[in-house]
Amino acid sequence: MSLISCKEISKIYKMGEVKIKALNNISLEISKSQFISFIGPSGSGKTTMLNLFGVLDKPTSGILKVIDTDISKLNYVERAKFRGEHLGFIFQNFNLIPVLTVFENVEYPLIMVKSIPPKERKEKVLSLLDEVGMLDQKDKLINQISGGQKQRAAIARALTTDPKIVLADEPTANLDHKSAFKVMSLMRKLSHEIGTTFIFSTHDPKIVQEVDIIYTIEDGVLVNREKRSKK
Amino acid sequence: MNNIIKIAFRNLYRQKRRTFLTMGIVAFGVLAVLLFSATADSFKNLIIGEITDSMLGHIQIHKKGFVGALDNLPLDKSLNAKQLKTVEKTLDAIPEIEGYSYRILFGGMVSNYLESTSAKFSAIIPAKEDVVVPLLKDRLKKGKFLQKGEVLLPELITKGFDAKIGDDIVLVATNNDGSVNGQPFKISGIMESVMGPTGKYGYVHFDDARSLLRMDKIQVSEIAIRLKDFNDMKKVYSTLNEKLGATLNEKGNPVFEVHTWEELSPFYNIATMIDLMALFIQVILIGIVLVSIMNVMIMAVYERTKEIGAISAMGTLPSKIRLMFLFEGLFLGVFGSIIGVIVSIFAIFIVNISNITVAFGRNSNILLQPEISLSQIGITTLIVIFVAIIAVLEPAFKASKLEPIEALRQN
Known part of the structure; x- marks a missing residue:
């Protein structure tokens, strides 16, 4: 069963009178529990692709179904509800809330997006923090932890709502190589352990060694699909 | 709701100096209103009391x-x-x-x-x-x-x-x-x-x-x-x-004509002027609260655009983002008011123990004994809270309507 189904989708941005074709006629299917990477140079359309999969944007043409839902038919609030229900996000700049502790940041989606009883919420957050190796940092504020730790906290936050898909736009761009590999290994491990599909974008080919499928995008066109054998 | 309030409250700590400055401005406005009202009312009531209790009475009846x-x-x-x-x-x-x-x-x-x-x-x-x-x-x-x-x-x-x-x-x-x-x-x-x-x-x-x-x-x-x-x-x-x-x-x-002291004494016009001046001070307070809170909240939305984009992307509903900013503005108004009321009570106490006298007309020794009533405190605080909510509406709505993609793109 496909989690994401794209049929000839294109995305055109208007910059004044100029039209920029960010994605051109892309068709693909993404299944459950996969660890997928979109690679390509800056401006190739990776982020646009992830924005569409993340229901943050709508295609200009074509049909995009995310978890059997045609996202073009959703309004602003419905899209927000959909994202909260089914998707998780990891950002390049982490975007953790600085006034909250690590624990509270991970807990945030469970409070603001889903209503879960406090006891169950606490157990869930602690278990996730344990998974990402951040349990001992749980009471620290965001400015008291390192970049790699921030991204691990962000991964835990993305997973708290049990999303079917986690989208990560350049999740290692602000990390050193060692931390980047650690984060990638963690995401892959979680993807296979809990059955969540991870889709991330990167322009760094070195860190995509562990992915299941690599999509290469250039100038808004899908130029290659490379399936890797699972280790 | 409790967690939205908790986040809104903690957001006040992000820019401590700016938060306390804004609260200070609100508190100063409250102090100005309460101190002026209490002193002016004390003076007004003293003179009205003198006029009605030593000469006119409260009401008079005459032949038409x-x-x-x-x-x-x-x-x-x-x-x-x-x-x-x-x-x-x-x-x-x-x-x-x-x-x-x-x-x-x-x-x-x-x-x-x-x-x-x-x-x-x-x-x-x-x-x-x-x-x-x-x-x-x-x-x-x-x-x-x-x-x-x-x-x-x-x-x-x-x-x-x-x-x-x-x-x-x-x-x-x-x-x-x-x-x-x-x-x-x-x-x-x-x-x-x-x-x-x-x-x-x-x-x-x-x-x-x-x-x-x-x-x-x-x-x-x-x-x-x-x-x-x-x-x-x-x-x-x-x-x-x-x-x-x-x-x-x-x-x-x-056959008869009935007049209250207000119609008989020229001081009534002065009393009306005093009330009008108190109203002007309240209008100034409204301006201070409106401008200071709106300014600080516009800045907050601007500074946190990326963060708003992130929480919006995670599925936070616009209504919750709106509420978070509304509570933040509300706290600025409420805490500013509380500080203002405490300072006002202290200032009024100082005026009372200082035995300040003023001259009015032929009376050269009018002792000011300002008093502050609960209703005055309540009305002033309610005005501040109401205006704080009005001031934060625009930034809060702006924050809740941000497109996550655009917001996340901001540097």
């Missing part, structure tokens, strides 16, 4: 046309026995009335046998005046209060006119029929002047005035009324107007 001709003090516009009976019947039926007193107002000449000067007098029944204007006796600058055969001279006459306590003088006045009559009196005291229509009048006994003015039958220029509760004035005034207004003379015109 008397107040308009007050400068001439026409005796023919006096209330007669039949009319007084109507008034008495009406007044006795109103439970809010503490008491009332008859007065005859007249003008005449004062002579010390060597020189003479003109003066105006209010003829009173001292026991009744005690109830209606309990502070009248406090206006006695020298001597003792009034008895039959005695006169209390206004202090203005005594300047340049040789008259001392215990001296014999003659009052000469024109009677009802146009003839002139004189009567000897002993000066028992000198009365301090106050602001208002009869504030510079001398006083004689009601019975003495009747004999001086050769009034065989009772005639009354004005009836001064005191209420049990000053705040019932409007209610009693309309009751009196309704009941006495129905009494018409043979020509079909009203």
